[in-house]
Amino acid sequence: MSKPEIKDYGFKELFPGKEPVVDVVAIHGLDGHRENTWTDGGILWLRHFLPLSLPRARVLTYGYDADTQHETCVSTQNIHRHAQKLAQSLSMNRKDDPRRPIIFIAHDLGGIILKKVYQMNDNSTRC
Template sequence: MAPSGMQRWNPFRKRPKDTTSGCSKEPLEATPLGLKVVVEGDDPVVDIIAVHGLNGHRDKTWTAANNVHWLRDLLSSDIPNARIFCWGYDANTHGGRMSCQYLYSHATTLVSELCSERSLTDTI
């Protein structure tokens, strides 16, 4: 029996997921999938959509150790009339789960979400 206040080790016990990035105190979404507006832009004339690579993360991919978000803090000042998005998809290639979607399916999902966003805002 484990001493009072200590849990007995169980290899099948689910471990709590880390919900914070290594550089930010803000909690990250449990499943960072889909389209996210990073910057609305000043009277936007173009959309920029950043897509992470394999094993990437919709938010962490664009954030440096000093908590500078490249899309929000740097790119937006260089292109103020751009609406900037980041898009997350299941790109896990290792571990207990792998993406079951094909590349075409990911692309279809991205285009569908972008069309929906554009129809809601009627810009660009």
């Protein structure tokens, strides 16, 4: 099993959308990959099929080190660090239109990281 490379981490735009009104963000799970997780039979459905139904959606996928299987090096990041990185990367990636709605597709650990982002944001706005 090959370990994802650093170039596979962070956001990748799969479809820019035609005058986008929403962002779709896919976050893989444990031992996943930002593209391979969403591939079936060699077809990346986020790129090939989703835009057919949502042509005005910008489609993004997010990769992070979630490796637990590699023989020599596994992830040492914790949920909080993954969530911080996701929140920072999301903010930077959406700086041109920060108020555009987001639809998240999260699998497994990706959902837990996303929940942590919401918790961190909720705690930072409290007095």
